[in-house]
Amino acid sequence: EPEVTQTPSHQVTQMGQEVILRCVPISNHLYFYWYRQILGQKVEFLVSFYNNEISEKSEIFDDQFSVERPDGSNFTLKIRSTKLEDSAMYFCASSLSLASETQYFGPGTRLLVL
């Protein structure tokens, strides 16, 4: 069964460093998302991406964040200058089409900022 994959599974970085989290959505899906979950808290929406541009973004998704689909398979989230409060689990998700809202989640990247 097709699935969303994410790399790395764990990332430890120093405050102020840049990190790139990578996702490979399900191959025929058209909509891509990033969510994050701080330990013990809700899953929160960050950004959605369709047709090579951002569709929606939340207040969390400030200028420190960017997303990119550099080729036909990868979807990346970049955090330019990490803060301690960026420590969280980051989930990528994808959905098939405009008519299908069901989102399938990848296994996540656990980011720890020291």
Add this chain to the structure above:
Amino acid sequence: QKEVEQNSGPLSVPEGAIASLNCTYSDRGSQSFFWYRQYSGKSPELIMFIYSNGDKEDGRFTAQLNKASQYVSLLIRDSQPSDSATYLCAVTGSARQLTFGSGTQLTVLP
């Protein structure tokens, strides 16, 4: 501000019993409703979705939606210890992003 509220639990039921999980949402424009299961340290896993008022059954799971009351529930019949997890209610509206509740922790006791 869209809100999705769930009783955080923990909810404990004996094996074989029916587990009932509830969720309310604040945005009357919400269109689609989802139940995800999340094991500790893992990603949300889709269980069911429902769009229309009424009941929707899938195996041991039944989702119920009442848009007038802004209420959605999940029933798990014949609960198994492997069902022990946190259950997340999520909604979407005109924007496609999921708004999640904080989850209900379910424990099924053998």
